[in-house]
Amino acid sequence: MLDLTPTAIIDREALRINPCKTCQPVGALYAALGVHRCMPHSHGSQGCASYHRTFLSRHFKEPAIASTSSFTEGASVFGGGSNIKTSVKNIFDIYKPDIIAVHTTCLSETIGDDMNAYIQDMDIPEGKYVVHANTPSYVGSHINGYFNMMAGFIRYLSKKSGKPNGKAGIFPGFVNPGDMRELKRMAKAIGASITLFPDASQVMDAPMTGHYSMYPKGGTTIAEIENMGDCERVFALGELTSEEPANALLRKCGVAYTLLPLPIGIVNTDEFLMKLSRWAKNEVPYELEEERGQLIDVILDSHFYLSDRSVAVFGDPDMVLGLTSLVLEMGMIPKYVITGTPGDSFTRKAEELFKRYGRSDCKAKAAADLFELHQWIKNDGVDLLLGSSYGKQIAKAEDIPFVRAGFPILDRYVHPYFPTLGYTGALRFVEKITNALMDRQDEDSADEDLEVVM
Numbered sequence: 036m037l038d039l040t041p042t043a044i045i046d047r048e049a050l051r052i053n054p055c056k057t058c059q060p061v062g063a064l065y066a067a068l069g070v071h072r073c074m075p076h077s078h079g080s081q082g083c084a085s086y087h088r089t090f091l092s093r094h095f096k097e098p099a100i101a102s103t104s105s106f107t108e109g110a111s112v113f114g115g116g117s118n119i120k121t122s123v124k125n126i127f128d129i130y131k132p133d134i135i136a137v138h139t140t141c142l143s144e145t146i147g148d149d150m151n152a153y154i155q156d157m158d159i160p161e162g163k164y165v166v167h168a169n170t171p172s173y174v175g176s177h178i179n180g181y182f183n184m185m186a187g188f189i190r191y192l193s194k195k196s197g198k199p200n201g202k203a204g205i206f207p208g209f210v211n212p213g214d215m216r217e218l219k220r221m222a223k224a225i226g227a228s229i230t231l232f233p234d235a236s237q238v239m240d241a242p243m244t245g246h247y248s249m250y251p252k253g254g255t256t257i258a259e260i261e262n263m264g265d266c267e268r269v270f271a272l273g274e275l276t277s278e279e280p281a282n283a284l285l286r287k288c289g290v291a292y293t294l295l296p297l298p299i300g301i302v303n304t305d306e307f308l309m310k311l312s313r314w315a316k317n318e319v320p321y322e323l324e325e326e327r328g329q330l331i332d333v334i335l336d337s338h339f340y341l342s343d344r345s346v347a348v349f350g351d352p353d354m355v356l357g358l359t360s361l362v363l364e365m366g367m368i369p370k371y372v373i374t375g376t377p378g379d380s381f382t383r384k385a386e387e388l389f390k391r392y393g394r395s396d397c398k399a400k401a402a403a404d405l406f407e408l409h410q411w412i413k414n415d416g417v418d419l420l421l422g423s424s425y426g427k428q429i430a431k432a433e434d435i436p437f438v439r440a441g442f443p444i445l446d447r448y449v450h451p452y453f454p455t456l457g458y459t460g461a462l463r464f465v466e467k468i469t470n471a472l473m474d475r476q477d478e479d480s481a482d483e484d485l486e487v488v489m
């Protein structure tokens with residue numbers, strides 16, 4: 036008989052419950068917001084665009100602009116060709132962007148709209164651009180949408196002139212504006228000349244000026260994306276996020292790339308800085324060495340609270356792998372490691388990390404969901420949860436300390452301004468994790484004191 040008690044683990048192949056990911060266009064929209072004077076455009080119904088914009092605004096606490104093809108029944112039957120042509124004309128007339136980045140949705144993909152043909156057939160004003168990416172949401176996750184949109188920009192815009200520009204391209208992975216600022220700061224400290232693409236800093240963390248600006252100062256410019264074809268090398272950060280656009284640039288312009296994990300924690304940040312400094316032919320400056328030393332110092336200081344404490348890590352694949360590497364460096368046990376994004380290489384990479392640190396008591400799963408994680412935790416608990424806001428219900432139900440990390444974080448403020456990457460990002464997470472565990476210890480000892488008094 037089928038056991039339906041809460042702790043029974045049912046192996047589900049088709050159904051996902053609380054899936055630990057969102058749809059492709061959310062990622063495509065975020066990638067497009069990292070391009071200067073770009074209007075992201077959702078080729079589908081108004082409901083899709085509203086959802087994608089709201090989702091990003093709730094994480095960043097900033098307006099996420101986007102237009103829509105506003106599909107109705109007619110478009111569903113006859114295709115969205117006339118909608119996109121009218122949309123593009125109106126957007127250039129009214130909102131005056133330099134570029135429109137079109138991403139498709141479930142509906143337009145199901146109809147089979149041929150975006151290449153539609154764009155070739157458009158009257159695009161002189162000096163303006165329209166690019167597109169196919170982002171069917173029933174495949175992959177917002178991470179696929181993010182890298183598909185990056186590859187779309189590259190395919191349409193990047194060119195090789197034959198004259199190297201002395202720059203390195205850096206693809207930051209799906210990270211916050213605070214991380215993008217941190218990457219630029221580290222590159223500047225090393226003296227490396229870079230193009231960061233995309234770059235949502237000064238867009239999704241723009242200051243309050245008293246005036247609404249539809250196109251804030253930040254974002255990679257069209258000229259910079261065109262010029263990426265002349266970069267000497269690309270550092271593609273986030274092995275499961277940045278490989279696709281790096282391959283697109285290699286195929287189109289022959290730019291070689293170095294694929295690296297997101298620089299989260301000591302080992303990954305060391306690797307990124309060493310590779311970048313070797314390329315720039317400069318030493319890593321003392322400023323960064325000092326930060327590294329401070330990070331090691333605080334990990335040593337707090338190891339009484341961290342050592343052998345178990346943690347469940349969940350979220351986007353590269354973020355989860357980076358955080359898993361960090362918690363292993365901290366002496367913790369990443370007992371459960373899951374992502375909602377499909378891909379066997381996630382599990383393989385997580386298992387390599389477990390092996391490197393001699394952990395045979397941890398398990399990893401891709402295309403997993405939070406219902407399953409909750410079942411694992413019910414059967415064998417953990418000391419800490421580390422992941423997106425969607426872990427809140429598990430934390431509450433099982434009374435487990437919870438540190439928010441990754442995407443989305445909907446129920447906290449300010450976090451997109453601070454890095455997770457680099458030594459400073461790791462320092463911040465050592466503080467958050469240690470304090471969450473110390474708070475729990477204080478609560479437990481207060482309960483014991485109460486029992487003694489009673």
Ligand code: SF4
Nearest residue numbers: 058083086140141172
């Ligand atoms: S219909 Fe598809 S594209 Fe639109 S919001 Fe839903 S999953 Fe995303």
